[in-house]
Amino acid sequence: MPLYLTARMTEIIKILSSTNEFVTSNELAKKLGVTSRTIREDIKIINDKINKYGTQIISKKSKGYKFFFDSEEQRNMLLNQVETERLMFDVNFVALEDRVRFIIQKLLCSNKSIKLELLGDELYVSDSTIKKDLKRVKEILNQYNIAVVKDNKGIKAKGNEINMRFCISDYFINGGEIENIxxxxxxxxxxxxxxxxxxxxxxxxxxxxxxxxxxxxxxxxxxxxxxxxxxxxxxxxxxxxxxxxxxxxxxxxxxxxxxxxxxxxxxxxxxxxxxxxxxxxxxxxxxxxxxxxxKEKILLSDLKLFLGDDIFRLSVDIVEQIKIGLKGLNIYEDDKLIYNLGLHLKQLVMRLTYNMNIRNPLVNKIKIQHPLAFEAGVIAAHCVEKVTGFQVNDNEIGFLALHFGAAIERQRIISNSKKKVALVCASGMATSELLLTKLSHVLDNNYNLIGVYALHQLDQLLKQNPDLILTTVPIGRKLDLPVIHVPSILNNRDILEIQHSLRNIHNKKKTISQFFSKELFFPGLKAKTKEEALEFLTSTMIQMGYIDTKTKNSILERERISPTSIGNTVAIPHPMNMVSTQSFICTAILDKPLKWSSGEEVKLIMMIVLEKRLQAKFQEIFESLYDIIQSPENVQTLCKKRNFNQFLASIDSI
Missing domain, CATH: 1.10.1790 (PTS-regulatory domain, PRD)
Structure with a gap:
């Protein structure tokens, strides 16, 4: 059974076990910064606890204390136990979290009620401190559906044995960075x-x-x-x-x-x-x-039978919903995705049904480095919740996102990741053909010319989702993609200028500034809660005609499923589905940081809303923002700005 030693008692054992000589109480007191009397009291308690290991701290008048053991094996057993408890509790019961771990362990170990006075004595704290600690104990155990109940003999943990075991595994073993040994x-x-x-x-x-x-x-x-x-x-x-x-x-x-x-x-x-x-x-x-x-892969034709109708239908429905919610993400004809997703969902539903916790140490990296895949994971989680009634947490969403991330990468390999370039030309066919041929030599392998269009064919062109437009005539309207003006007949200087412009387009920070708007800039916003901040921003955007109620609800639903805070006191809320007719970033600099999610505060809100045709650009826009806000210094600089033009200048200069 555990020893439940204090940090000082553990240190006494370490000092005495490291030497074969006697150590005086004055020497121990000096090393530990206490009185000789305290050392004597500690050693008395230690001896009561270590007696079962066949070990004792013996004392000899005028010589001091010495560690005594019947055998080397017993000595090692005791020291191993002391080291184990040091790992578990940091052997520092002064810290709240260490006391909490200690109390939880005692509750899970015992089949009987434990007196508060006993806990206080073992931790060297008052009853009032134990009562305060119990609030945190109850919060943690409640996550595992375990209650702390009180009777006339003390307190005890009450809950399903399965939940007790999940708590031991998840909170104590998986909860810290503990090596397998x-x-x-x-x-x-x-x-x-x-x-x-x-x-x-x-x-x-x-x-x-x-x-x-x-x-x-x-x-x-x-x-x-x-x-x-x-x-x-x-x-x-x-x-x-x-x-x-x-x-x-x-x-x-x-x-x-x-x-x-x-x-x-x-x-x-x-x-x-x-x-x-x-x-x-x-x-x-x-x-x-x-x-x-x-070991032998299941044939796709047998997958439905292996998964069962419900899981197979759920897999297909998820991919269909992603097709609707994230237009431009062409992963719905990926058989490998259906296969891997189906196998994953089978295990996921089992975990959800029996409240099995699973940790995902990569979830924050997945959120930031693969935002589009994570959004697909959010849509999948929403589908699972509708079918099963169970809410899917961020850890599970992160694992789902890995399957979509792999599918996105497979799609990129197929499409060769070339940027689509369209040419708008008002000249005759011969001039257009000459220009097109010349441009094909100017553009490197990163670009794919998708054709020549007349100005009146602009809407038809935009349906092809080009990444940029080269044009010989003024477009006459603002577009949410780069436009480069070129002469009908190119000379060498023109070619150099086009190449220079293309290099500038790769600077995402310059491109991102077009999405910010002065009337959607709210410096010094006062809000006490996340809900209050989101309500103000979404309602204001409705009043200004930027979004409708459907988009507002989509933003709130997306936030409910998984918080959009990404670290460095920044949150990037956005709709679950891109249903807007406009593209913009609504910015709020909060007067004071507020709690956004568990353990995370937010000071800067950048709400992204994209129209349907720009959905495929979500990852690029997100990455552009993240390039700016991944630095705490950059965020601090932006949060100091109370003037929109200064704020935008900072965005462009970072």
């Missing part, structure tokens, strides 16, 4: 006595059974499942088995149930524990809820 120690801190060999044995059993069923598994997933099984063995031994599980008949119908049964059978004989039907179903959860792949 310490995972066993953390599991052991809950009253177990496992070794690295136990982890290896369980992995061996899992791999053996998966191999017999022609199933592949990643190292990360294997590690995750092994951890859950090791936790299960420890909890069963401690009299904390899974006694009930929702929809057990559904789990028993899964192919993974038979595999789980065989895995548990081998573990039973090795650890002398009994896995009930509920425990087998629990193992099934982790097999079905994690990414397992068939």
């Amino acid at each position: 310490f995972i066993i120690k953390l599991i052991n801190s809950f009253g177990n006595h496992f070794s690295d060999e136990d982890m290896k044995k369980i992995k061996e059993i899992i791999l053996n059974q998966l191999d017999k069923n022609n199933i592949e598994i990643t190292d990360e997933t294997l590690n995750k499942i092994a951890i859950h099984i090791l936790i299960a063995v420890g909890r069963i031994k401690n009299g904390q088995p899974v006694s009930s599980i929702r929809n057990i008949e559904y789990l028993k119908s899964k192919d993974e149930y038979e595999i789980a049964k065989r895995i548990n059978h081998f573990i039973e004989s090795h650890y002398r524990v009994k896995f009930s039907e509920q425990e087998i179903a629990y193992t099934t959860l982790h097999l079905a809820g994690n990414r397992l792949g068939q």
Whole structure:
């Protein structure tokens, strides 16, 4: 069982165990900045706690204290336990979060109520401090559907055993940056006595059974499942088995149930524990809820049968909704996407059904580096929520986005990523043909000339979604794409100027400034909440005729599904679907930073609204903005501007 030592007690053990000599109380007191009396009191408590390890701190008059142990093995067991608790709690119970972790661990370990006075004594804090800490404890445990209940004997954790195990795995093991070599120690801190060999044995059993069923598994997933099984063995031994599980008949119908049964059978004989039907179903959860792949790929024609009608229909519907919501993103004919998305959704729905948490350490990078893919992930999450009733969090959206990101990259390879260039020319066919031929030599491999158009064919041209226009005549209207004027007959100087203009177009910061508007610039905006800020901006844009209620609702719905804060106190809200008739960026510099999402404050809001034909430009525009605001110094500079022209000048100069 855990020792629950304070930081000072841990330091005393470290000092005494590092020498074979006696150390006086005065020396210890001087090193730790306390009195000799405090050292004596600490050592008395330490001896009560370490006695079960066959170790003691002995004292000798006029010589001091010395670490005594019956065997080297017992000494190492004690020091390993001390190190484990140092990793878990930072051995600093003065810090709130460390005290909270300590209290949660005690609640999850114990089958009985714990007195507040006992917690206070062990943490060396008052009852009032413990009561304050319990507020945070309750907040964390509530995330796992675990309640803290009080009776006449103290407090205890109350909840489904499955949720208790999820909490141990997610909050304690996955919650921190802990190397694999310490995972066993953390599991052991809950009253177990496992070794690295136990982890290896369980992995061996899992791999053996998966191999017999022609199933592949990643190292990360294997590690995750092994951890859950090791936790299960420890909890069963401690009299904390899974006694009930929702929809057990559904789990028993899964192919993974038979595999789980065989895995548990081998573990039973090795650890002398009994896995009930509920425990087998629990193992099934982790097999079905994690990414397992068939060694022999399923044929696309058999995918519907493998996934089931509901998941297959959901996969197709998601791709269809992305086609509608993100026009210009041509990924709906990608069979590989349907295949990978379907397999992922099958596991996702399992995780959502049983409230299984999954961490995605890359989610913020995905948001920023692959914004278009993340938007596709948001649409997918919205579809999943409508069908299942379960809200999909950012971690899961990030994993969904990876599939869309891969599809986007495949599409780019197919299209060769060339920018489409159109020529507008009012001259005759011969002049146009000469100019077109000349331009084809001027443009490098990054550009693809899509044709020559007369000025009256401009609307027809725009339907081709060109990236830029070369024109011999004035266009006569403002367009949301670069326009370069060229003479009908080109000389060498003209060619150099065209090439120079093309290089300037690649400077995205110059292009982005066209989307800002003076009447959509709100410096010093006062708002107490995110909701208040969004309500003001969207309602104002409706009054000015920039958007309608449908677009407003789309912006709010997008924010509900996943916060649009991207770090550096910046948020980039935008609609779920591009339904506007105009393209612009509405900017608000808040009077004071406000809480936008968990752990993130926002000072600068840049709301992007694009018309349908520019949807495919979302990633480019987002990246242009991010190039500017990824620097805290740039954000600070922009937030100081109260004049629109100065603000725009800063955008162009950064």
